Amino acid sequence: MNEVIDPRSVDRPNSYIGKSVPRPNARKLVEGRGQFVDDIVLPRMVHAAFVRSPHAHARILRIDAAEALGMPGVLRVLTGKDLEPHCEPWVATLAHLKGMKSAPQRPLPIERATWAGEPVAAVVAESRAAAEDALARVRVDYEPLPAAVDMETALAPGTPVIHPELGDNLCFQRVNETGKVDDAFARAHRIVEATFHTGRHTGATLEPRSILADFNRASGKLTVYHSTQAPHMMQSVFAKHMRLAEGDVRVICGDVGGSYGIKVHVYPDEVAVAVIARLMGRPVKFVADRLESFASDIHARDHRIKARMAVDADGRILAIDVDDLTGIGPYSVYPRTSAVEGNQVVNLVGGPYDFPNFRAKTTVVFQNKTPTCQYRAVGHPIATTVTEGLVDLAAEAVGLDPVELRRRNLMRDDSYPRTSPAGMKFEGLSHIASLDKLLAMMDYAGLRAEQARLRERGIHRGIGFASFIELTNPSPFMYGIGGARISAQDGCTVRIDPDGSVMAATGVTEQGQGTEAVIRQIVAEAVGVPIAEVRVITGDTLTTPYGGGTWACRGTGIGGEAALQAGLAVKAATLKVAGAMLQAQPDALDLVDGHIVEKRSGQARMPLAELARIVYFRGDTLPPDLPRELMQTRHFITKEYPFAFTNGVQACWLEVDVETGLVTLLKHWCVEDCGRIVNPLLVDEQVRGGIVQGIGGALYEHCIYSPEGQLMVGSMADYLVPMAAEMPDIEVGHVETPTKESLLGAKGAGEAGTAGAPAALMNAINDALRPFGAKVLAQPFTPERILAALGKVPARWPAPAPTVAAGSPAHGAGSARAEGFWTRLFGRRGT
């Protein structure tokens, strides 16, 4: 019986699942009355600032703090040696990623700095300004060392090995293979081949990374106010590496000013702050400034992917073969590791399509740049760019419309459950229904006609598509089986209070997605109270059930199901008490809109507040052996499927100015199937925000490095992010295929936009450039790169052109053509 979440029930009292209910915590945010970490001021609080390495790779010979210590307001200067006795180093590997290796990392390095921007010493002062003043007076003698910067040469002889004890700069390598790939290419009608680059970029959260750590020497307890996505994980990390009991560490996560994966990692400067707080016995605050955010927040998506696809004469995909290379900086990032992004690429390439032969290799290498790790839609935009880029090349090669080629190859909606060639288990997806809905929303035929008309006037518009899958609701197969103390289960406690109001404490966290709103809707409906009666507590390891937090699109699917089950349990417990009070069978009663009612007639029998008053204050009037458990906790973990996959398709409509190379985005569409939608308003804004974040990486954002390993973008004036004027209106539609793993049926919704947008945008640009035979495959698609593809300016980077062949070029042949900067499409021969 699925009564609780049947969307047909949305018009009965206190039915909130499926409705666009505003967020309860939004009012304080629009009045500037939220509380972010930097808004918290504690007695005797001091401020940390960090001396950061100016070299990509250097030996630290000596740190002289004497002059800095003489500056006004300066209290301490601490180095790696000072912190070493008080903090265990960490090594970020996962056991299930076979052969993965990384080096021990400390809050501050002792011997060597390994990227420009790595923190090497901390200054603690009475104000942040005083701490910053003193940074310049800390004298660090460095011996610059040769740096391994270019990921393409990371494994080449002669490249410095960053961690000699590891033997080489290889972090992880994996080949994922199914079927007979070489045979398929040998008998292909057409082979398309291309090399894609997804530019290294970063999250640029508007609120920088922020932490305020307070250690009470008398109680021995560490309290950390942290802008994070995973308070329980951080509790475990602080406890383990500072040698504290988990119970002596409390992590409090209030309002978080954007995270997108950036704030789910362990950063050495943040651990240093916690250690320093313990050493000093007073609160220490650190808030990164914008320059240090660019140099020390994790980066992501620094991939070069050689890829090819074999198709038959009908445009059926026979095989996909992918060789991915990614540079992750000098350390794998703790505790999720920096191999997961590459691993996702080899798991997700080809994801929407039905084809038999698959090979994907990822090679993850160390380099002297800022570490990379999981960022919104981890690996998805890369896999989708490669897949959808190949699909469009294949459509062109066999003379099919890109929509038709997709329709011939997408997994059919009635073909589930099934397993993809990459080994992903799909419970139920809706690629074809999503595509049909998208085409209707966008008026595809009309747009094609408009495109043709405008081309005659020298206006070049393009339409690009991207089907995608999105991995959500992860089980322990993501991290737990690899040994990481990252919870895949989550819990919720629901309590009825004496006034009949309801408290829900959840292990999932809020960073603006609307977690509190969604939990509130679910609990209100499950218990049977008006939504205004529910208040939600998140982000505190002391007061919420143990859980993983919010990442990998698990908040609603995992945390929401726990809330639903806890709410239903409270309702059942309440009706048991009500039955005793009203001399009725509990199952003849219901709890609706805050009243105990007769289920059959709907007649009100008693307000919930009256029941609660009696339970809490006049328990003597109830039967002695009657259970009165008006607080229930439930936990949820997925069991049958390692992940619940969301799917969908996006389309992008844009114009390319072929004289300037500027791209004007005109419209973007997305149809997403995230299963049961709890709050359509919030889901749509997750999709829209995600799309724009994907557009950012595809069009503007780039962490550019000099050959010496210096980050060349240090402010928001030179690292461009999407702003309102350049972004299009975005239409969002839905298909709902609930997961049967849970009663709620919700899958994740937050990363799909980012997963598909870059690919749709790339295909649209290349569609606009089609009359010129030009293509861009390296993100970000800057005006310069577009003009280079058009042959109007020289190219400054290797941009091998995509190729189409009738034969079977040896794998990796794309690199032999890397000197060809001009886009060319050749070899339209054969039958």
Added chain:
Amino acid sequence: MSTQVDITLTVNGERVSRRVEARRHLVDFLRLDLGLMGTHTGCEHGVCGACTVRVDGRIVRGCLVLAASLDGASVETIEGLSDTGEIRDLQEAFVARNACQCGYCTPGMLITAADLLRARPQPTRAEIREHLSGNYCRCTGYHAIVDAVEATARRRNGKAGP
């Protein structure tokens, strides 16, 4: 660095006098000296717009204005604009339309949007996008913000919102 300047100014309608370091910018003054935490620091380069406040009726980047230059000025922050109710309808539209996710950019975004609606009561979507293009929002993708500003303009002009 240590030069101190005495200033007396009006902040959200209240007179305040402080001795400030010459280098202290307006955001730090509001946050650290007055405890007004609604104004946020985003980049301190004048690019992101998170610290947008009103000085003598005009919007400014708080990180690019020195407190020492504000003797005699009138400063309005999100707290003040909330308490007077001046932008209540705009705030309600932001909540209703979910035009605010993490909320970090929101105070600056609201003050910039209010500035637009004072100057151009019936802006087009393109004008709204243009006016807001100095305020960075990483969460929403801007569409909902544009909707909320547009709806507020319509309501103020006596038309039903979408």
